[in-house]
Amino acid sequence: MAYVTQVWGYRGLIGNLAQRELKSRYKRSVLGWLWSLINPASTLIIYTIVFGTIMRIPPPVAGNGELKSFALFLFSALIVWNFFNGVVVGSMGALIGAGPLLKKVYFPPECPAIANVLTVLIQTGIEAGILVAVMIVVGNVSWTFLLFPYILVLLMLFSLGIGMVLSLLNVYLRDINYLVGIAMNLLFYGTPIVYPYTLVEENAPRWAEIVVTINPLTQFVGASRDVFYLLQAPSPARIIGLTAVSFVTFAAGWAIFVAKSKDVSEEL
Amino acid sequence: MTLLLPDRRTTDAADVVVSVDDVSKRFRLYKDRSTSLKERVTRLRRSVYDEYWALKNVSLEVSKGTTYGLIGHNGSGKSTLLRLMAGIHRPTSGTVDVRGRVSALLELGAGFHPELTGRENVYLNGSILGLGRKAINAKIDEIVEFAGLGEFIDSPVKIYSSGMFVRLGFSVAVHVEPDILIIDEVIAVGDEDFQRRCFDHLYRLRSQGATIIMVTHSLNLVQTMCDNAAWLDHGELRAVGAAPDVVHQYLDEVNVVEAERMGVATTDAVEVEARSAHDLISIDEVEFLGPGGTPTRVAVTREPLTVRMHWTTREPIEVPLFSFAVESEAGVYVANPGMRTGDEPGKLPVGSGYVDYRIDELALGPGQYTFSVAAHDHSGTTVLDKRERFLTLRVQPGPRVVFGLVDMLGRWELPVDRGAGDG
Numbered sequence: 001m002a003y004v005t006q007v008w009g010y011r012g013l014i015g016n017l018a019q020r021e022l023k024s025r026y027k028r029s030v031l032g033w034l035w036s037l038i039n040p041a042s043t044l045i046i047y048t049i050v051f052g053t054i055m056r057i058p059p060p061v062a063g064n065g066e067l068k069s070f071a072l073f074l075f076s077a078l079i080v081w082n083f084f085n086g087v088v089v090g091s092m093g094a095l096i097g098a099g100p101l102l103k104k105v106y107f108p109p110e111c112p113a114i115a116n117v118l119t120v121l122i123q124t125g126i127e128a129g130i131l132v133a134v135m136i137v138v139g140n141v142s143w144t145f146l147l148f149p150y151i152l153v154l155l156m157l158f159s160l161g162i163g164m165v166l167s168l169l170n171v172y173l174r175d176i177n178y179l180v181g182i183a184m185n186l187l188f189y190g191t192p193i194v195y196p197y198t199l200v201e202e203n204a205p206r207w208a209e210i211v212v213t214i215n216p217l218t219q220f221v222g223a224s225r226d227v228f229y230l231l232q233a234p235s236p237a238r239i240i241g242l243t244a245v246s247f248v249t250f251a252a253g254w255a256i257f258v259a260k261s262k263d264v265s266e267e268l
Numbered sequence: 269m270t271l272l273l274p275d276r277r278t279t280d281a282a283d284v285v286v287s288v289d290d291v292s293k294r295f296r297l298y299k300d301r302s303t304s305l306k307e308r309v310t311r312l313r314r315s316v317y318d319e320y321w322a323l324k325n326v327s328l329e330v331s332k333g334t335t336y337g338l339i340g341h342n343g344s345g346k347s348t349l350l351r352l353m354a355g356i357h358r359p360t361s362g363t364v365d366v367r368g369r370v371s372a373l374l375e376l377g378a379g380f381h382p383e384l385t386g387r388e389n390v391y392l393n394g395s396i397l398g399l400g401r402k403a404i405n406a407k408i409d410e411i412v413e414f415a416g417l418g419e420f421i422d423s424p425v426k427i428y429s430s431g432m433f434v435r436l437g438f439s440v441a442v443h444v445e446p447d448i449l450i451i452d453e454v455i456a457v458g459d460e461d462f463q464r465r466c467f468d469h470l471y472r473l474r475s476q477g478a479t480i481i482m483v484t485h486s487l488n489l490v491q492t493m494c495d496n497a498a499w500l501d502h503g504e505l506r507a508v509g510a511a512p513d514v515v516h517q518y519l520d521e522v523n524v525v526e527a528e529r530m531g532v533a534t535t536d537a538v539e540v541e542a543r544s545a546h547d548l549i550s551i552d553e554v555e556f557l558g559p560g561g562t563p564t565r566v567a568v569t570r571e572p573l574t575v576r577m578h579w580t581t582r583e584p585i586e587v588p589l590f591s592f593a594v595e596s597e598a599g600v601y602v603a604n605p606g607m608r609t610g611d612e613p614g615k616l617p618v619g620s621g622y623v624d625y626r627i628d629e630l631a632l633g634p635g636q637y638t639f640s641v642a643a644h645d646h647s648g649t650t651v652l653d654k655r656e657r658f659l660t661l662r663v664q665p666g667p668r669v670v671f672g673l674v675d676m677l678g679r680w681e682l683p684v685d686r687g688a689g690d691g
């Protein structure tokens with residue numbers, strides 16, 4: 001608990017680090033913050049063309065009973081993936097990037113990773129806003145949208161727990177960065193994002209089904225699709241499972257970070 | 269540099285704010301750091317590293333409201349100790365106990381982001397140093413004013429000159445109003461005027477009860493500003509106590525070491541040949557002799573020194589007029605003692621000898637001085653031999669602090685009271 005209050009005491013720094021990142025990110029580009037929309041939009045378009053139009057992966061019927069859009073089906077999952085990816089990869093860069101500072105001034109080394117979460121949260125907030133707006137336009141709306149913030153909180157804890165551990169490991173062993181690159185690629189396709197989970201159940205071998213099912217991101221993506229696309233509340237089992245996994249991952253991740261980060265300023 | 273009259277406070281064990289107890293700090297110097305997995309796997313063992321003890325069993329205490337100086341050579345562990353006090357590193361053994369809010373100035377403007385404006389960076393840096401947004405809002409005008417950046421405050425710091433950069437950094441750091449301010453050799457920034465304001469501000473912080481711990485190479489600063497000091501040498505505590513005593517002990521040793529290091533060789537690399545064609549007499553060598561008559565290259569202010577010039581004559585000549593000129597490091601022409609035209613010029617036979625210039629009490633302040641020597645004929649009009657910037661002398665401060673190039677060698681009398689009334 002002492003660590004929580006200590007980090008809370010540095011909330012001003014966390015906010016400023018996040019601001020610094022946001023303000024400087026697109027500072028010298030002509031389109032500026034529009035890039036934070038163009039980037040996910042381009043991914044969405046490419047995947048929609050490749051997997052929806054060319055490979056013809058069939059999306060299920062949406063919650064309103066008539067909509068059948070691969071792009072929106074994809075978007076409601078991609079939003080989860082983008083957040084997870086942004087937090088995990090961003091944490092590693094954030095800690096390394098804060099290295100020179102950590103050698104000069106004391107502050108909890110968690111701060112850069114937490115600040116990174118804030119910047120990713122803003123990005124995800126924008127994406128969620130667009131998703132909701134589009135859903136309203138196409139008439140696929142329900143109260144279940146309101147469940148998304150809770151899912152996002154769990155996802156944040158889960159991602160940050162993993163991100164903190166990886167960012168610390170990366171300080172001692174810079175290979176982690178590259179390994180994570182490969183792992184993220186694998187994880188992306190090991191999570192039903194560009195394909196529906198039902199496809200795995202129907203076509204994939206047993207082992208692959210098990211792997212995809214126990215992958216926590218599958219459940220996060222499922223929950224996000226539940227609330228945005230299928231307009232149904234996630235099953236209690238899913239919610240309870242995600243809550244447990246998220247809190248345990250976060251607590252374990254932070255505990256490892258606290259235990260191993262005490263001399264991190266010497267290693268950076 | 270501002271002269272701050274010492275207002276020394278005595279140590280009171282009751283309000284110790286920084287307590288360093290038997291602290292040692294080991295760093296690992298990796299010979300070939302295996303930060304990549306392949307190396308770790310193929311070697312199947314831990315990285316090879318040397319252990320390096322930056323601090324060994326150091327204990328000291330800093331009392332509330334005092335100013336504490338850490339002195340020692342480069343690599344003596346001063347900065348490591350500051351980092352431990354600031355919480356950046358952990359001691360390998362022993363404990364560092366710090367009570368109060370610490371602001372550590374280990375590098376000015378650490379954390380400034382080049383793309384952000386000065387104002388934005390003030391908020392960022394302020395929060396790094398532990399100041400909240402509201403607190404910065406209340407101080408922003410003062411900070412900007414102190415840094416003296418004018419309109420530049422709203423420009424990205426990447427266009428700042430290095431002077432502007434550190435001024436802003438210092439301004440933020442000192443306005444944090446910490447309980448304990450830790451300063452690592454950063455005051456030597458900016459122009460005279462800015463330095464003066466820095467010292468004024470530090471002095472104000474100090475009078476408000478802040479504790480200041482500083483690493484500095486300026487012994488004058490330690491003597492004028494610090495109450496107590498510690499001398500670190502290769503990670504070990506050599507002396508601790510009242511600042512003037514510690515500085516004095518330090519200087520005693522430095523003078524010895526310096527003399528050894530500089531040796532007693534006479535000619536220097538700075539020598540510029542500008543010798544006269546007259547081949548009657550040549551000045552071959554110049555020596556400095558310390559109080560005991562031993563050759564030295566290091567003198568101490570207010571102590572005796574002899575300048576000895578060795579000469580060789582080719583023909584018997586009238587005694588020439590020897591002289592030497594002293595220049596400060598900055599090129600200031602400090603002194604030029606020379607022989608006067610005498611009444612009865614003696615003769616020098618063919619051969620060699622020396623001539624001494626005896627100083628009972630050296631008036632030169634601490635610093636490095638360059639000596640040029642010359643010999644003129646008896647009338648003083650013809651240069652017989654001349655050696656420009658022939659050798660250098662380092663002058664170390666003695667027990668009494670000297671500012672400026674010269675110690676006036678005087679003493680102050682008690683003030684005289686002329687009595688009341690209008691007479």
